[in-house]
Amino acid sequence: MDTSSSVIYLGTFSKVLFPALRLGYVVVPRSLVQAFSTVRDAADIFSSTLYRAVLTDFIREGHFARHLRRMRTLYMERRSVLVDAIHSQPGGMLQVIGAEAGMHLVALLPPGIDDRQVARQAARDGISAMPLSVCQLRKQSRGGLILGYGGTNTTEIQDGVKKLRASLDKLAT
Numbered sequence: 001m002d003t004s005s006s007v008i009y010l011g012t013f014s015k016v017l018f019p020a021l022r023l024g025y026v027v028v029p030r031s032l033v034q035a036f037s038t039v040r041d042a043a044d045i046f047s048s049t050l051y052r053a054v055l056t057d058f059i060r061e062g063h064f065a066r067h068l069r070r071m072r073t074l075y076m077e078r079r080s081v082l083v084d085a086i087h088s089q090p091g092g093m094l095q096v097i098g099a100e101a102g103m104h105l106v107a108l109l110p111p112g113i114d115d116r117q118v119a120r121q122a123a124r125d126g127i128s129a130m131p132l133s134v135c136q137l138r139k140q141s142r143g144g145l146i147l148g149y150g151g152t153n154t155t156e157i158q159d160g161v162k163k164l165r166a167s168l169d170k171l172a173t
Contacts, residue, residue, distance in 0.1 A: 115143025
């Protein structure tokens with residue numbers, strides 16, 4: 001896709017397969033392959049040859065592509081359930097923004113509500129939500145929450161949104 005040979009793409013198999021594999025990858029323009037190989041050789045010991053060989057076969061035989069398709073479908077379903085659960089809550093306290101993919105979404109809070117305080121209250125109520133403000137260099141007019149859904153099932157997502165709403169209600173009183 002990079003027609004000008006100017007993109008370096010880094011990735012890992014930790015989230016798409018499992019973290020214990022500890023394998024990553026770098027896609028570089030042909031002109032940089034030798035330089036990257038030299039740096040890699042000097043940087044540290046190599047990962048298991050067996051793991052790399054098995055992963056190579058897994059990819060070549062099409063298992064990885066099938067796994068990714070299955071996981072994309074699963075994550076789209078979970079995201080849809082999360083968005084629907086947020087929209088079904090009375091009062092419209094959260095506004096979903098952001099891309100239609102991945103394993104997280106951003107939900108903006110009404111102006112004047114401290115997202116760090118909301119995240120702390122949510123944690124006390126058993127919900128993990130990262131305040132959006134920790135990802136920003138300057139204070140924004142609205143805080144928000146980063147909500148993950150990759151490791152939860154649809155029932156947990158719906159229950160989690162109810163708990164999050166209760167956390168917001170506690171702060172409003």
